[in-house]
Amino acid sequence: GFVRHRLPTFGIYEDAMWTDTPFAWHSLLSSALNLKLLNPREVIEAVLLAWKKFDLDLSTVEGFIRQILGWREFVRGMYYLDMPQMAADNFYDHHNALPNWYWTGDTQMNCMRQAIGQTLDYGYAHHIQRLMVIGNFALLAEILPQEVCDWYLAIYIDAIEWVELPNTAGMALFASGGRFTSKPYIASGAYIKRMSNYCAGCQYDPAIRFGENACPITNLYWNFLIKHRKQFESSPRTRLMTANLARIEMADQEAIVAHAKTILAKLESL
Structure with a gap:
């Protein structure tokens, strides 16, 4: 077929x-x-x-x-x-706990609700859902890689450790640093909007970087770039991303970081 x-x-x-x-x-x-x-x-x-x-x-x-x-x-x-x-790798030293809604799909972020809900229903999601939605959020939200890997291994019908672990720890979470992939695979809500219809009707706006209606993925994406600016500037593959960051006024960058602290402190309620 x-x-x-x-x-x-x-x-x-x-x-x-x-x-x-x-x-x-x-x-x-x-x-x-x-x-x-x-x-x-x-x-x-x-x-x-x-x-x-x-x-x-x-x-x-x-x-x-x-x-x-x-x-x-x-x-x-x-x-x-x-x-x-x-x-065992944890290149970025991330230690946040995996939110419980990874096991229920009960989140207000529609992209995560759709991708995780489908996963719970079928034990399946395709590579972009796994990498650029679910894995992308886990990296940006600074979740402990081992907890994320345990979730992928438990939840997907095709998850055998030899194929799951490199894709999750190595690619989605960049936990191995540059030993596996040459750059972190991260994206803002704008990418998810371009590749799906998930953002339609979501209470969060992928175009807003901070504030009440800001998309958590968009906010955390820019926060991640700010936090790891030197790393991204050092690679030709990621330099353009920090060039875009340079176009954001410093006051807005400070607001992004402040809002990200709020989001990272309440991952369970997103």
Whole structure:
């Protein structure tokens, strides 16, 4: 079903997020692959056959195969290379507790409610929901990496430690520093609004950085950049982000930091 009906447009929509569309254009093969019920070679060969038979777009086919032959194999190698250090790493020295609503989905942030709610319903969320919504918030909210990793391992049907830990600790939380990825993957509410319909109707505004209606993710994103400005300025891959920060007046930056302190002190009630 996936190869014939969803693969042709997988490349276009793989990063999109939409309410009431939990599976969208994804294959849902990760659990079968990780539990060794399906051989990765079979999947790759089926996709290559479809590419030739149906004249599929090369970038779509390459993008899907790269996730299996490239990224999946890479994280397996990194797990065996870097353990047990990977499980203990806490590059940013984050120690906030994981909010209880990670287990219930009962939060006023609609993007988190949607992504976590879907996860609780199906044991599944696609890579952007896991990385750029749920993981993004966990990093920006300075949550203890080990608590976040335990949650991912417990909650997702495809979570086997060798694949879960590198993706969560190494990529989503940047807990390994630069040993796994070259930059933290963080985003403000503006990114989530661009990639989804989650912000529609949410009580928080992704365009507001501080104040009563400010999106917690937007506020914490800018707070994170302010706090780690030197690190971001030192890398060509992240320098543009701090260039945008320089456009924000100092008084507003101070207000961002002050509001972030309030948010970080009440994560449980967001």
